[in-house]
Amino acid sequence: MxxxxxxxxxxxxxxxxxxxxxxxxxxxxxxxxxxxxxxxxxxxxxxxxxxxxxxxxxxxxxxxxxxxxxxxxxxxxxxxxxxxxxxxxxxxxxxxxxxxxxxxxxxxxxxxxxxxxxxxxxxxxxxxxxLPYPLSRVVADIEQALERKSFHDRIAEKLAEDPAWG
Structure with missing residues (x-):
């Protein structure tokens, strides 16, 4: 199954x-x-x-x-x-x-x-x-990470590894 x-x-x-x-x-x-x-x-x-x-x-x-x-x-x-x-x-x-x-x-x-x-x-x-780690801090941290590498680029990299996409 x-x-x-x-x-x-x-x-x-x-x-x-x-x-x-x-x-x-x-x-x-x-x-x-x-x-x-x-x-x-x-x-x-x-x-x-x-x-x-x-x-x-x-x-x-x-x-x-x-x-x-x-x-x-x-x-x-x-x-x-x-x-x-x-x-x-x-x-x-x-x-x-x-x-x-x-x-x-x-x-x-x-x-x-x-x-x-x-x-x-x-x-x-x-x-x-x-909270030990406020959501506003999480958002700021995500924004900084996305400045290093965009969400688009992160998704595109994962799709390049997936044979169903290619």
Whole structure:
């Protein structure tokens, strides 16, 4: 009988626990919103909403650059935030451009979102203080390792050794 992991390599994943942990923590933040009677808000929207509040209306390109995301990813997120009633588009500096801005609904809760952001960051700091090796240190160490050799190059080397790829 064939090895199940050979048939389905997704059965093994070193980073699945990290993704599941982040999803669980995001679910806890979503529960905070629900308990605070903030309906229809995804934790993944909050950085952009806070950035728009701090910087004012921005094009999707400007917003994407300010949060370190691609234009394509931000375009999809803005569409979802617009559908949920958190942002709208307004005329830009010329007739062809549009800017993303907060809706009145978003402006009415932005102070609460800033408070949640601060509380979440403080909770993460408390959590990291309990750990022998904080995740922020792990991330910095991974970034340094990837400066020495990119993730792309590391994957390409492994693929060169795998006859199924060649």
């Amino acid at each position: 064939a090895d199940p992991q050979a048939l389905d390599p997704t059965q093994q994943s070193l980073w699945r626990p990290l993704r599941l942990l982040q999803a669980s923590m995001d679910a806890d933040i979503a529960q905070i919103y629900s308990e605070g009677q903030i309906e229809g808000l995804k934790p993944s929207f909050v950085m952009e909403l806070l950035r728009l509040n701090a910087c004012g209306p921005m094009t999707i390109t400007e917003l994407a650059e300010s949060v370190g995301r691609t234009h394509s990813a931000l375009s999809q997120k803005v569409a979802a935030m617009r559908a949920a009633g958190w942002v709208e588009t307004i005329a830009g500096d010329d007739a062809r451009s549009k800017k993303v801005t907060l809706t009145d609904n978003a402006r009415s809760i932005i102070g609460r979102l800033a408070a949640e952001w601060r509380a979440t960051e403080a909770a993460v700091a408390d959590l990291e203080a309990e």
